[in-house]
Amino acid sequence: MPGLIAFAHLTTDQGLLISVLTQVTPLILTFNEAPNIGRVLERLAWAPRIVVVDSFSTDETETICRRIPQVDFVQRKFDDHTNQWNFGLDQIKTEWVLTLDADYVLSEEFIAELKGWQPDPATVAAFASFRYCVFGKPLRATLYPARAVLFRTRMGRYEPDGHTQRLAIPGSTANLSGVILHDDRKPLWHWLWAQDRYAALEAKKLLAHHAGGLPVQDRLRRLIFPAPFIVFFYTLICRGLIRNGWLGWYYVFQRTLAEIILSLRLIEQKLKD
Numbered sequence: 001m002p003g004l005i006a007f008a009h010l011t012t013d014q015g016l017l018i019s020v021l022t023q024v025t026p027l028i029l030t031f032n033e034a035p036n037i038g039r040v041l042e043r044l045a046w047a048p049r050i051v052v053v054d055s056f057s058t059d060e061t062e063t064i065c066r067r068i069p070q071v072d073f074v075q076r077k078f079d080d081h082t083n084q085w086n087f088g089l090d091q092i093k094t095e096w097v098l099t100l101d102a103d104y105v106l107s108e109e110f111i112a113e114l115k116g117w118q119p120d121p122a123t124v125a126a127f128a129s130f131r132y133c134v135f136g137k138p139l140r141a142t143l144y145p146a147r148a149v150l151f152r153t154r155m156g157r158y159e160p161d162g163h164t165q166r167l168a169i170p171g172s173t174a175n176l177s178g179v180i181l182h183d184d185r186k187p188l189w190h191w192l193w194a195q196d197r198y199a200a201l202e203a204k205k206l207l208a209h210h211a212g213g214l215p216v217q218d219r220l221r222r223l224i225f226p227a228p229f230i231v232f233f234y235t236l237i238c239r240g241l242i243r244n245g246w247l248g249w250y251y252v253f254q255r256t257l258a259e260i261i262l263s264l265r266l267i268e269q270k271l272k273d
Helices: 004-008 010-022 037-042 061-067 082-090 108-117 188-208 216-222 224-236 242-271
Strands: 024-032 052-055 071-075 096-101 104-106 123-128 128-134 149-153 159-161 164-168 170-175 180-182
Touching: 004 170, 024 037, 024 082, 037 061, 037 104, 052 061, 061 071, 082 096, 082 159, 082 164, 104 108, 128 242, 188 216, 188 242, 216 224, 216 242, 224 242
Parallel strands: 024 052, 024 096, 052 071, 123 170, 128 180
Antiparallel strands: 096 149, 104 180, 123 149, 159 164
């Protein structure tokens, strides 16, 4: 992978960066992330240690990771994301952990902010916002929410939440201004496969809760029919993605299709019940 050799020959500026960030360890989950993981690791050259928890990838993920001296490559059989993340947290030895999906690429602004970050002693976690990319090109807007990516290792633990997981944060939080690029280069078929898996889990979560206790967006999803239409017009018009040309249309159709798959899974679950 181009640029990976830079990990073995840090410049003076990078050496200074490492001295500041010795108490932060990046943690990444992987499974067949060869199209993404190299670009993610290139932006983590400042980290003395990077923990990668892999679910026994069958592509070049392991080979790419093992080229980097700082990477501690650990494999665990996948059961669910919550247990996988918590297993990863158990491998962290520093005060802070930076949790990253395998398609999260740190921007230069994020790294610079992290270098000089001085959190309040009461702060236990920090949220970052994302700039969504399609084929490596950033969109003007996204539906992807901010996420707590940086937190004190021993004060955070993940809990299951539908198709994803929720970080339990026992204390005050901060917001980082530097963005993370969400830049997934895996093929479309992989996205479709993943969305179907996510939708099946999300449908069970939505139907297991009383509608009155759900946030507005989830109540709309439970109604099945409105959500795909709302997402289509909201992303295209309200979020202005029509101004991104075909990149915007690609994202709009992705998000609409994700809602359609969820609606199908909800109908399927109702018919089974």
